[in-house]
Amino acid sequence: DQQVKQNSPSLSVQEGRISILNCDYTNSMFDYFLWYKKYPAEGPTFLISISSIKDKNEDGRFTVFLNKSAKHLSLHIVPSQPGDSAVYFCAAQQTNDYKLSFGAGTTVTVRA
Amino acid sequence: EAQVTQNPRYLITVTGKKLTVTCSQNMNHEYMSWYRQDPGLGLRQIYYSMNVEVTDKGDVPEGYKVSRKEKRNFPLILESPSPNQTSLYFCASSLSRLNEKLFFGSGTQLSVL
Numbered sequence: 082d083q084q085v086k087q088n089s090p091s092l093s094v095q096e097g098r099i100s101i102l103n104c105d106y107t108n109s110m111f112d113y114f115l116w117y118k119k120y121p122a123e124g125p126t127f128l129i130s131i132s133s134i135k136d137k138n139e140d141g142r143f144t145v146f147l148n149k150s151a152k153h154l155s156l157h158i159v160p161s162q163p164g165d166s167a168v169y170f171c172a173a174q175q176t177n178d179y180k181l182s183f184g185a186g187t188t189v190t191v192r193a
Numbered sequence: 194e195a196q197v198t199q200n201p202r203y204l205i206t207v208t209g210k211k212l213t214v215t216c217s218q219n220m221n222h223e224y225m226s227w228y229r230q231d232p233g234l235g236l237r238q239i240y241y242s243m244n245v246e247v248t249d250k251g252d253v254p255e256g257y258k259v260s261r262k263e264k265r266n267f268p269l270i271l272e273s274p275s276p277n278q279t280s281l282y283f284c285a286s287s288l289s290r291l292n293e294k295l296f297f298g299s300g301t302q303l304s305v306l
Contacts, residue, residue, distance in 0.1 A: 083234070090233075115294065124197070124283050124297030125236070170235060179243060180251060181226075181295070183236035 084108045085173050087184035095192050100158040102187050104171030107152065111173040111182075116145060116156050119168045119186070128169070129156070161191045195220045199284050199298035206274055207306050214269045214301050216284030222296070224287045225267040226251065227259065229280040230300075236283065242267055274305040 086105045094100045104114075112133040117125035131138040131145045131154065138145050144157045158165055171184040197218045206212055218225065226241035228251075238251030242261040256278055258270040267286075271278060282301045287293040 085235075087235075117295075117297075122299070124285075124299050125295075126297065127294035130294065172236075179224075179241050179249065180238055182238075182252075183228075185233055185235035 082107075083182075083185070084111075085171055085182045085184040087169075087171055087187050089187050090185070091188045091190070093190045093192060094161045096163060097160045100156075100161045100165065100189055100191070102156040102158075102169050102171075102189070104154045104156075104184055105152060106154075106173050106182075108173070108175070108182070109152065110175045110178075112176050113174045114145070114147060114154050115172045115174070115181075116143075117170045117172060117183075119170065125170055158189075161189075163191050163193060165189060166191045195296070197284055197286055197296050197298040199282075199301050201301060202299065203302050205304045205306065208275055209273050212271050212274060212303075214271075214282060214284075214303070216267045216269065216298060217265050218267075218284075218286040218296070219265065220286065220288075220296065221264065222286035223264070223289050224293070225261065226285050226295070227257070227267070227269045228283045228285065229253065230283065231280050239269070239282075274303075276305050279303060279305045 115130040116128040118128045119125040147154045168186045170186045227239040228236040237253045240259040242248040284298040285295040
């Protein structure tokens with residue numbers, strides 16, 4: 082059973098607008114969360130992360146929000162650019178466990 | 194250039210024919226792991242290694258073996274491949290296991306006929 086869920090397989094957004102990607106998790110022991118971005122024919126690359134002691138982390142156009150009580154996190158991309166078209170994976174980890182659990186991914190398409 | 198190198202990029206084989214997918218990193222990372230990506234399931238961890246000679250099962254280890262004899266290399270072995278192991282495989286490494294971002298290889302597309 083998947084412990085990290087990305088319920089939207091795809092998202093289409095106009096260039097310059099905000100992209101919001103959602104991720105839910107079921108394991109309350111998760112305390113570190115990451116987002117990875119993947120282009121076709123390439124491996125995923127790290128985008129941004131957040132620890133459970135925070136509720137927001139920002140890096141340029143990318144902001145991740147964490148709502149621990151709802152077991153929900155989201156990634157905001159503002160403004161969206163054509164180069165942001167990719168698959169985005171949410172991942173979660175428990176600090177005392179070596180395993181990393183990934184969601185199924187959300188394909189983002191940024192329209193010109 | 195810091196990187197994780199997987200070989201081969203593409204592999205077509207037949208059921209039961211043993212194969213090895215190699216993975217090497219040049220960043221002196223302690224932690225390495227293997228994932229498979231399948232549609233609708235995302236990335237699922239197969240095996241991971243915390244350091245040389247230390248490995249453990251991930252979420253989907255059945256049908257796979259790994260070894261970590263050197264820090265830089267972490268090969269994935271399929272002793273008797275079956276069609277349900279047709280997938281896109283990624284090797285990844287990080288400096289340590291704790292809250293560190295992973296560096297991924299470019300992937301190996303495996304088809305088992």
